[in-house]
Amino acid sequence: MRLFLANTPSAALLFGTLSLLPTFSHADLPQDSRRAGGIAVIEVEPKTTTASFGELPVALVFEGNKKYAIVGLPVTITTGTHILNTDLDHVDFTVADYTYPEQRLTITDQSKVSPDPEQLARYHREAVEQATVYKNFSPLQVTNFPKFIWPAHGIISSPFGFKRFFNDEPRAPHAGLDIAAGFGTVARAPANGVVVQTGDYFFNGQTVMIDHGQGIVTMLCHLSRIDVKIGQSVAQGEAIGLVGKTGRATGPHLHFGVSLNNARVDPLLVLPKDQSEGQTTTKNVP
Ligand SMILES: [Zn+2]
Structure with a gap:
């Protein structure tokens, strides 16, 4: 298993300066917001051809020469670790706690x-x-x-x-x-x-x-x-x-x-x- 850490809080800990950057966002990608009702924008191997979350396939998009899985996180999702499966790999990511008004x-x-x-x-x-x-x-x-x-x-x-x-x-x-x-x-x-x-x-x-x-x-x-x-x-x-x-x-x-x-x-x-x-x-x- 490979972990793609670039957008996770642990990466910010590993590479201290990253923590000064704003939340990951790019004009051509949705905002990465790992909470119930949010979206996980997860970098995957460029050769990945399919990805799934739970039972359902997930969108794969290019941004420059990088490839990302765009994972919708249902409002009913639990906080903690979840897994994105791809045809090549699987990637752990963390859904944070969030309270809506x-x-x-x-x-x-x-x-x-x-x-x-x-x-x-x-x-x-x-x-x-x-x-x-x-x-x-x-x-x-x-x-x-x-x-x-x-x-x-x-x-x-x-x-x-x-x-x-x-x-x-x-x-x-x-x-x-x-x-x-x-x-x-x-x-x-x-x-x-x-x-x-x-x-x-x-x-x-x-x-x-x-x-x-x-x-x-x-x-x-x-x-x-x-x-x-x-x-x-x-x-x-x-x-x-x-x-x-x-x-x-x-x-x-x-x-x-x-x-x-x-x-x-x-x-x-x-x-x-x-x-x-x-x-x-x-x-x-x-
Ligand atoms: Zn409405």
Whole structure:
């Protein structure tokens, strides 16, 4: 087994000066953040052809002449040591402890807080449908990690990972980022990809899921209108629909989700810090 220490705290101990550097980050790679809901960016042997985490294949991308596995870490992951398996090797890495803040929301439609059995059955059917998409490792091969753009502009009304309470009842942590864009704002494809699912879901409302290759999937929810079809290729910046408040939403906003190897991760780890970076605001406005 070989350990790739360059991005781990132990490397910083071994090579003291490294500890002065900011958290590992590169323009063409997501931010390395080894916590529940984070991403482990792990250097692997350049000749590696496959990598897996748990049961699922993991994206492998080039950065210059180096190769990295981009491992999504589910919000349910335990802290401590985990293993990335590759066709050549395996790599240990450590997931750090991290506590997300709490958020309390009041939902007037009580059925969206405590769904009745029929609504729950519908929700479970939809969850299976979405999970099927998330687990798909599409043959669309990316060689570099996509340089994402923001799918819409606005303040972040609810960050990723918040432990949410609806009308004081605890619910699953927030699996995406809420962007408070106005009703009817154009929602755009954050990177090139293929529309793999559209639907009108109980909680997520009108939703578009885009496959960017190698298990990298994004989800845009609560749309008031969907302008793309399943199977359609979309270019980065292309309009996919309009922001709305369908599903469980307290007001118009875009819920933006990012999934890697079927793990929903913090979208801020893949988005540029500047919301306008890379935007082509005139493209395909309906
Ligand atoms: Zn949301």
